[in-house]
Amino acid sequence: MAEIVIIGAGLTGLSAAYHLEKQGFTDYKLFEKEAEVGGLCRSVYQDGFTFDYTGHLLHINDAYFKEFISTVAGFENFNTIHRKSFIYSQDTYTHYPFQVNLHGLPARTITECIEGFINRPRTKKLPLDFKKWVLTSFGKGIAEHFFYPYQEKIFSYPVDKLSASWTGRFVPKTSLTEMIQGAIQPPQEQQIGYNAQFFYPKQEGIFFWIKRLYQQLQQPVYTNHTVTSINLNEKKVIFADGSSEHYKTLINTMPLNIFLKLLTGHSAQPLKNASKKLLCNSVVNFNLGIERENFSDKHWIYYPEKQYPFYRIGFSNNFAQSMAPAGCSSLYGEFSHLQKPQHEVEELLACALQQTKKILHIADSEIVTEKIITIPHAYVIFDRWRDNNLPKLLTRLAQENIHSIGRYGAWKYSSMQEGLLEGKAISETLLPS
Template sequence: MARVVIIGAGLTGLSVAYNLEQQGFFDYAIFEQESTVGGLCRSIRCDGFTFDYTGHFFHSPSAHMIDFLHTIMQNSSLSAHIRHSYIYSHDTYTPYPYQTNLYGLPTETIIDCIMGFVQRQTHKKNGNFYTWIHTHFGSGFARHFFFPYQEKIFDYPVSKLRTGWVQGVPHTTLEAILKGALQERVVDSIGYNAQFWYPTHGGIDHLIHAFGHALKNPLYTNCSAVVLDTHKKIVTFSNGHSEPYEYLISTIPLKTCLDILGMKKEADKLLVNSVLNINIGIDCDIADQKHWVYYPEKKHPFFRIGFPSHLRGMAPEGYSSLSIEIATLKKPTPEIIGNLTKKTYEHLEKIFGIQPRDIVSEQTLVLPHAYVIYNLWREEHIDSLLRYLENQSIYSIGRYGGWKYASMHDAITDGHSMAQKLIAHFSATFKPATTVKQKPAHIPAITKKPGRRLIKEIS
């Protein structure tokens, strides 16, 4: 038995493990359902191209966090980038964010946005996104950008969305709007990700490998948690292996955790969409220095396209790559994927002139859990659900464990806080170890996976 069992080896689970080990605590075991660890921070490599599970750029408000990343990544360095992101509407590219870069848009759109901002009613408050946008930005910005864009990224009506996730939306002033309407800008340094960091040699999975290499305990893959006995405190995996625990740290989606616990009614109320991520490599250069572009207009099926090839090590010399993101609240069946892919290719031809013969590599990924829907039910029940689990010694954390909108910075921070909490719980009985604890005798034999030091598989 390990005192602490972690399920899910994405960035949050790995951060818990890392931070426990840093405190000299090795009495834990970590289990992952996939054959490789990293969750959303994995990368795939094919035909000389590298793609993430949609672009993953590290941004952080904390210099301390960036120092930590540089330390943990050691051999595989991290480069800083100034964001070049745009919005494509009315056949025009304008720099992100929309609210401070109206220059180049049709005159009526600019007037609509400015008039709407001036006439907005700032006193209205009712906690939904529709009203929040109207009170902060006015009807023009709502109609031309925020509502169509958010309805695409969530695939959910804005009138039913709550505002628990809006802290990343940059605010503005009349002066900033007017300046951005009269002056053309190439980049704008507003917002939480104006500067970001990315592994110099390409692929966000370098960050995951850095955590993997730093850990001394094994990581168990191909272990999908399927049964949770909260009375006996045992978690059982799809391969039949059972692991008793004192504390369970769940970084798997809260919805899955509730399902496993038989709380189907609550699980069904939690909504999350999926993202279809079509990645293509092409043998021509199509998009100057843009890192990514937002597509608010309904006619385009995608909400965002990233250009990984503008980062070093992501594509062969002379080739480009595109990472296209489409959100759907419906289960992405092969039929839905087929239709969306067909529409996407039609629009890629219209916007970039990309023909099927230009495509030299194609990788389609489905992210079954992408954007948590901040509906009223979530707002009213999330805290009590998490508290209920804590009373059963289950800490549900991370982007999907906490059922929230969160970044990689947040995942690492959540893992750190959780480890601190556990160490505090154990402080009376625990003496920091200087050596690694032995593998528990009851865990079946482990096979080393090629190329993945310390990543092990239970068969």
């Protein structure tokens, strides 16, 4: 029996454990299904290359998080990087964000974007529906040339069924002046958006700072412990090997849809029923080690057009030299799908690799290594059902003394910074000083 049981030793679970210990509390147990901690914030080391579970960049705008990174991982161990990201469409590279960097696109496209912005529908309150939100915020041209096709690719979900509740700080707004300036002059130094500047570990990939966090813990983490059911009546977590652990309070960070499915007990059924309604896509992340120095001067490129299966390709040796051996470069690409059968995913992967090599002019003989990583839970789908029902679900769980947090525990779109802060917040809620 532990006073507090934590499911999942990804960043959020590790942070909850760290902050409980920081308050002097050690009567908790942290269980993880994998053999190592870190969840999505791990890195793979292969043939001299380091690959993350796709690009994972550290964005810091919170004072506590900054202090935490400084104390636990040391800022001297990170590169400070100014974003060089691009959009490739109509055979042209334009700078990100699209809406203020139209320079270089065909005149007709620029005209459609500016006209669309001027003639966009105006409302007092921004719509909750994503498609209408884009139209009201940016107009028809920007919507059709970038936002609609790009978001449909990243979410693998029709834009007219998406809600706008995830947009917040992730989508920078614009003005007519900025748009016109961006259309007539080449890109200037820009600090637009949440990721204009980021940090990246000099060594060991993004896993570097997660390992530092893990090393701070005094209590063990129980790895290779897959939770297979949670009995609400007995307040008991049961594992794949048949063992179990009682709790008074449960902190869950595993994906909420699976967690709900695993509930048993008198009040479990309505919660289990909600499981199927929570939608989330999967991402396939293909990584290539390439024998060519300085392969690209960019950090990453967005691909909104349908002809490319991937929505983004990045170059991680431009985050830290240590990501690739001397004389080599590394590339990561991503495509998403919503519950596609395996053979279709494999066809998409083959097509993605072929197209990547073609548009970036990579010869097979230059490829030193390849690593495919699948992320079964990647982008939560923000549809109307989620908007209307998620708060009630999380409240209902809290009544059972279950706090479901983190990107997938709380079923949302959030960053590493938010994961760390959520772990801190829950420890402070449970152990008020």
